[in-house]
Amino acid sequence: MAARKDIDGSVSVPAFYGKELRWKREAAGLTLQQTVEGSFYGASYLSEIERGHRRMPEELARHVDRVLRTDGFFARCCEDVRKAGNSRPAPCFAEALQMEARARGIEEWNSTVIPGPLQLEPYFREIIRVAHPQYDEEKVAELVAVRRSRACVYEEADGPASWTVLHESVLRQPVGGDELMAEQLAHVANVAGRRRFIVQVLPSDAGLHPYMTGSTFLMSFSDAPPVVYTEGSYSGQIHDDPNIVMEYQQAYNRLRAAALPPEESLRMIEAAAEDYASGNRARRLEHRRFASRGLRSRPRGVRRPRR
Template sequence: MPPRKDTDASVSVPCFYGAELRYKREQAGLTLEQLADGSFRGISFLSQIERGERGMPMDLARHVDGRLGTDGFFQRRCEDAAKARRVGIAEYFADAADQEKLARSIEDWAPMFVPGLLQTKAYAKAITRSAMPRATDATVEAIVKARLNRAKLFAGASPPKFWAVLDESVIRRRVLPPVAMAELLEHIVEVVRTTRSIVQIVPETSATHPFMMGMTRIMTFLDAPPLVYTEGLHSSQVIDYPALVMDYRESYDLLRAAALPPEASLAMIEAAAEERRNEAQQQRRP
């Protein structure tokens, strides 16, 4: 058996609390299975927290404090840890955002809007403002900045393999003026080509396909089970039940089979960008 790799508590806030959880658990002489007993969380979930790969939800913090006799330590610091890692990130997306940084592969299904990892600043701002019309400019800017910062994972030492399937309406919908829409579409093509990612388009001529539902993401990891993330308007769900994850995996594979091939999809995006450029030129003519 290879030696255990201890969590470096200095790397991040989740790593700090993960290392502290492992220390307190081992000090109490409990195994992961014993600590998980009586909670609504599995052993793999606790193991990921100890490795700093997931944040600790409040229900588990209460359970851990009770079992380890830590006098409310994890409860008191739970929200502090959440706030430290979620500036500009929606509460319901926070866990998925953490997992995104550790993923070996990310596969998105985007039926309504461009995935966050492919967005431009103008597009991110427009989408955020439409969803939060009463938000202050500072709040919108914080959200946009956080969303754009997520794309930095492509510049990491081991970037995830990214695959996105978009409904054709996503690249046709006029969220921005023609020039800005052209820049968005050109940005998508550039990211795909420079990161060796894959994007496919489900054409509007497809009356039905295997994944006619909301935004969905599948993530795989080197040392953890795969996860599925589904998102609605103001809520989301992280799914780790193996049988259900497998069902989503099969549906996503069928969706890819129904989409256009990657090169044909990129050609469609490039053509749409050119159409928006031509439209902008026509609007400037006297």
């Protein structure tokens, strides 16, 4: 069992809030699971709040106040915590991050990974490990804090109207193993099922489409012209020229038309999560490995009879 990590409340306002939450919970003698019972949130969600990696929704804050008998403390403070900044984002994303915070609508496309605001910490850590193996734990923790602070974009009821199109390969390409992918995809389905966030999946056999490379998201505002942010592995660029933005918007409309309908897309994501969780995916891969060698899969420990 991994050692329990202390929380440094001086790092940020969310970390201070999370440390106080953990102290109150443990003082009441309750586990994470016991604390969230009766709410619509899971123990891992509350754990991320305690570590300062996720904002506390007001609904959950009121529930925690009732369970821990904290006289409305967490509900009163959760809005201040939500507004507080966590850390410095990567330079290429700093301006886009500021725009994201005040966007009225967001439309996103990603061909390779789950969109950033929907990524749980284990999933994001795997991506960092591959992209930046030289980073130490302090740097990784800083990036995780920034990434999780963006969860409100999709997860809070007052967030911008959001629309995301994912390539089917995002569901099929495992990141960090089956258990991690099961949790991550279940999280995406859960968020999509309970607020304005709409997800579509572009099937692998859809053929050519307008967004063949990289990730893109379009942001619209109530008090400013729309912009487009495009991002590669190590750089990003903001486009605000009206003609370019219009081209991206029209391409995104065609992309949505080629993708599966939202209801069918959500069922596909839920099925993929169940596939990882049940071990069906692993069994199919094992069967394929045997088939490629001209062998039939057989129970482990059973030897092929001699001829």
